[in-house]
Amino acid sequence: MKTLLSIDAVSKNFGRVVAIDDVSLAIRENEFFALLGPSGCGKTTLLRMLAGFETPSGGKILLDGKDISNVPPNRRPVNLMFQSYALFPHMTVRANIAYGLEMERLPAEKIRGRVDEMLATTQLAALADRKPEQLSGGQRQRVALARALVKRPRLLLLDEPLGALDKKLRATMQIELKRLQHEVGITFVIVTHDQEEALVMADRMAVLRDGRLLQCDTPHEVYERPADRFVADFIGVMNFCQGRLDASGVGMPDGSCIRGRLPEGAAAGASATAAVRPERILLRPTGDVDNRAAGTVEALAYHGLDLQLHLRTDLSERPFLVRVTADAADRQPLAVGDRVEIGWSAADTRIFKD
């Protein structure tokens, strides 16, 4: 696929604060791209540079191969949906949506047509004459989206678009946004601090920390092959066991060894961490498994679809988390205090150098 936007070694500092540190990314045409990272990692700053509200301290931003780093926001074919929505309070929903088209000096009947179309797409037609203060959170979010989309930008930037909504509505809107993106065929770059949201929606995602890019890949790759310990911890749930590298894996303090694929350039004896996802762990394994351990059930957390087992083992300070399907739990009932054996394969074990 063709590259639409290139972020080329971009940095941004505010005085002594380095908000974005040498980030390079390529965003493709028609892609749903997510920028993920904890609060304060520089997501909004990066997005504001793409929209034109901040100029990079270093590096370049290219759209369709042209450097737009110094183009003002009103001359970029890029629109931003603000975290606060920033709807104009003195204008109706219709006037809010029409505003951007009026700035393009389109003829009135054409504006009307496109606004009506957008009102229908976002199911806002019945609310067209209301003021923003007369709308619920979810409705405001749709108006903000409609106002940006009606401009048919090359790139739509969304800053935590679902942050203000409650959990259930969020899940619906995640699917809705993805459907809409498919329908309008516009490239979306969405910012979120919610890893689940990024996994559900994105075609590809970038993980940021302290202004630096840690990993950029598909959600599946980021989840299954996290680039480092931070990413592994930030995305989904992960069990970590700290020890020292040896020939076949990570040696534990108690003398056992957790087998896994060794990272490149691994020097035996170096401090390292082995990691495994809860859903990759087998309970009471029969037959041959690469890694085995035993522990005492400390707690059972019921999640509806599955059961989360908190297991006290010698492998780590934190309890080991094991995911058990409701089905398996029914077959082999568990209780707090039970001693159980677990096992998992070397292929499911990630090893990170510390």
Next chain:
Amino acid sequence: MTSRSALLMAPALAWLTGLMVVPCALVLALAFFRRGIYGGIEYTFTLENFGMVLNPLYAGIFLNSARIAGTATVIAVIIGYAAAYAIAASPRRLQPVFLFFAVLPFWSNYLIRTYAWIVLLNREGLVTQLLRWLGYEGEPPALLYTEGAVITGLVYNYLPFVVLACYAPLSRLNPELAEASRDLGATALTTFRRIVLPLTLPGIAAGAVFVFVLSIGNFVTPALLGGGRFQMIGNLVYDQFLTANDWPFGAALSMALIAIMLLLLTLQAFAAERASSRVVVREDAT
């Protein structure tokens, strides 16, 4: 009303009655009597005082006052809004300092502030001296005792009201609204005209009404800086009571002035009420 709250309100009510309602009622009553032949008051009912207010001579003074007050208002709003805008755009922690300096003149006496302008605008005052220092050699310009001097004095005295009235909505304005406008393709000027200005209009209106109402009834500034040559209603009323000894006519003029002020203040209050009334948010199923 409970007896307790009546008791609590009593001092305020007494204050209002004693210092506002009673004097106003007295002045109003006065306007319906005849002037005595040698001054004083003849207690016979008449409407001719109000008829005299409409006399072209006096109506002209009303219009002239309105024009001067209007000019002062426009100038004060432009300068005051610009100042408030600059203050609201400066770093947060400096804003209280700038605001403090903007209202600083209020801490000194009105008369002293007006006399300061006489010193500045005099024939050989500071402004003339400054011009001379810059190389000007002709006749000293006539600055004092002009309409310009009166307007300058009014603007200067009431500017802080406008700064405060405009600063409030400007500082509360979400900066992302202007950014959203830019993002949607608007220039900085269009953004100001279509977003910032409409959203801060209530502050402008409040400041403007304030300046206009205080200016149109002012008699100190026109007397001192206008040199008595520019009759405003305030001076006329003052003359009727203290020089011409025609209290009934002075009272009628006062009533006309008060009516104009009340009308403006009421209109402004209605507009502010409409702007701030919030419709109940309806939480529809989404």
